[in-house]
Amino acid sequence: MKAITIHPDDNLAVALNNLPKDASVSVNGNNYTLQENITLKHKFALEDLAAGDELYMYGLVVGTANRPIQKGTAITTENVTHKAAAYDLDRMEEYVWVRPDVSKWENKTFNGYHRTDGQVGTQNIWLVFPLVFCENRNVEVIKKALGKALGYDTDNQYERLAKQLVNQYETGSTDTETVVATETKKEVFDNVKVRFITHQGGCGGIRQDAEALCRLLAGYIKNPNVAGATVLSLGCQNAEVSLFQKALKLQQVDKPVIILDQQQTGKEEDLVSTAIRETFDQLVKANQLTRKPAPLSKLxxxxxxxxxxxxxxxxxxxxxxxxxxxxxxxxxxxxxxxxxxxxxxxxxxxxxxxxxxxxxxxxxxxxxxxxxxxxxxxxxxxxxxxxxxxxxxxxxxxxxxxxxxxxxxxxxxxxxxxxxxxxxxxxxxxxxxxxxxxxxxxxxxxxxxxxxxxxxxxxxxxxxxxxxxxxxxxxxxxxxxxxxxxxxxxxxxxxxxxxxxxxxxxxxxxxxxxxxxxxxxxxxxxxxxxxxxxxxxxx
Incomplete structure (x- = not known):
């Protein structure tokens, strides 16, 4: 049976396994008789606490007793109330950090995708996403089309199970061992993958949320793991194309970005077809980038x-x-x-x-x-x-x-x-x-x-x-x-x-x-x- 404290000032101990009532548990050389069962991961008091007394873990205040708590008693939501330590800028103290020894890794590298802005990616992703939720369906249509063509969408175990059940139903078979054949397909590109994002934002909320969404999406394109993006817009949403382009400029994004507006393009068929063609062209280009060594400082x-x-x-x-x-x-x-x-x-x-x-x-x-x-x-x-x-x-x-x-x-x-x-x-x-x-x-x-x-x-x-x-x-x-x-x-x-x-x-x-x-x-x-x-x- 084990229990530990984390900091010398703590008056709570953490149970490392289930501890039974009346057990004697040693913590920091002192023995404590438990007043009740203590479930592993939970805490118990190391001293008698009066109502209003502060509880400490990690050397920090983590709550107050809202009633007397006898040592050896479990800490619960019934006997403890949240309390956090106060903070004050005027109490800022000098901080000294003892740096860990990193000599083992100083000359190590990882193989990543080097970007023109000096960042290095651990992935090479082409993103497809909408500026507004109205375009989610079109993103999903593109995902289905490209996913199959690029070799991403082969039958998984659940689809094979579903096909097996349908086969048994249609043939009247009760053979649960029947294995339905599945097509396997090699992915077309070795060095780039396409990922799809959908969301419920871009319109209907306050303008600040639309601005934040545009900044977030611009940050995703700037992310070193991203080669570029195909972006779908409806045309009338709060997250306007101009707002998104402003965010790209502020982030100093220097990557290819395809922006297609459905209300300007017209028919859905034209929008989706154009998105697929232009995205595929960019995937061919992004696939030319290969992994090269980079220092760990690029993580x-x-x-x-x-x-x-x-x-x-x-x-x-x-x-x-x-x-x-x-x-x-x-x-x-x-x-x-x-x-x-x-x-x-x-x-x-x-x-x-x-x-x-x-x-x-x-x-x-x-x-x-x-x-x-x-x-x-x-x-x-x-x-x-x-x-x-x-x-x-x-x-x-x-x-x-x-x-x-x-x-x-x-x-x-x-x-x-x-x-x-x-x-x-x-x-x-x-x-x-x-x-x-x-x-x-x-x-x-x-x-x-x-x-x-x-x-x-x-x-x-x-x-x-x-x-x-x-x-x-x-x-x-x-x-x-x-x-x-x-x-x-x-x-x-x-x-x-x-x-x-x-x-x-x-x-x-x-x-x-x-x-x-x-x-x-x-x-x-x-x-x-x-x-x-x-x-x-x-x-």
């Missing part, structure tokens, strides 16, 4: 978590943080997103920013975001999902303290609002929601050519342009859902490896994925999720 890695559990903050997230520190030390870019999950760690991040104007931008974004949530009748305290709570993340501050570990310990070099593109090496903070897909969508739109995604409960989330490496916080998840997990950080909980070693394994895997040597599980499943962050109302 831009987004950091994300979803379906988190009580182990995420002590295994997967700090391991990702170790990998993030290695990338930052090598001159690469790293982006930590999900601002609602930085609640309570603001002072630490302010200290790591070390620059008052940049710190003011960070705190301003945090405060405006939280105020918007409050005005909508919610707040950051309502961020933990039922799944988070069930698996030990009782308060948002508790969840945030663990989520922030993904960012490691390197200094913060930049603060980015939603759709701003990462320009500086090292760690940046990117303002996004905590929602998994909205946040990964934003990371790719800000230039991520790879995404590390931790999960404790399991989620299949992927992205259309950036490979997503899924990391489990516990071994049970890795064994239960091996089709979505790329790396098991549960080995840290099992005592089989250290956080430092797991971070090094992640960097080695990143290099292989970035070079096209390994396909992530999300890519294999064709999990290409895309949800823009809509902050306004519909009009």
């Amino acid at each position: 831009n890695v987004g950091l994300e978590c979803g379906g988190s559990d009580g182990f995420s903050g002590i295994s997967a997230n700090p391991s990702v943080g170790q990998a993030a520190d290695l990338i930052a030390a090598l001159g690469g870019k790293v982006m930590l997103a999900e601002f609602p999950e930085l609640c309570g760690v603001e002072q630490e991040l302010i200290n790591r920013i070390g620059n008052k104007p940049l710190a003011e931008k960070f705190t301003g974004l945090m405060r405006r975001y939280e105020q918007t949530a409050i005005e909508a009748g919610s707040g950051f305290d309502m961020n933990p999902s039922p799944g988070n709570i069930k698996d030990g993340l009782i308060t948002d501050a508790m969840k945030s303290a663990g989520a922030a570990r993904k960012g490691g310990f390197s200094p913060v070099h930049d603060v980015l609002d939603y759709t701003e593109y990462a320009q500086k090496g090292g760690l940046s903070l990117l303002c996004t929601p905590g929602n998994d897909v909205e946040s990964t969508t934003a990371l790719a739109g800000s230039g991520a050519n790879m995404i590390l995604f931790t999960t404790g409960l399991g989620t299949p989330t992927g992205n259309p342009v950036a490979p997503v490496i899924k990391i489990s916080s516990n071994t049970q998840l890795s064994e239960r859902m091996p089709d979505i997990i790329d790396l098991n950080a549960g080995q840290v909980i099992d005592g089989k490896t250290s956080i430092e070693q797991m971070g090094e394994q992640m960097l080695d895997l990143i290099i292989k994925v970035a070079s096209g040597e390994v396909e992530t599980k999300a890519m294999t499943l064709e999990q290409y999720d895309f949800i823009p962050w809509k902050r306004g109302v519909s009009l």
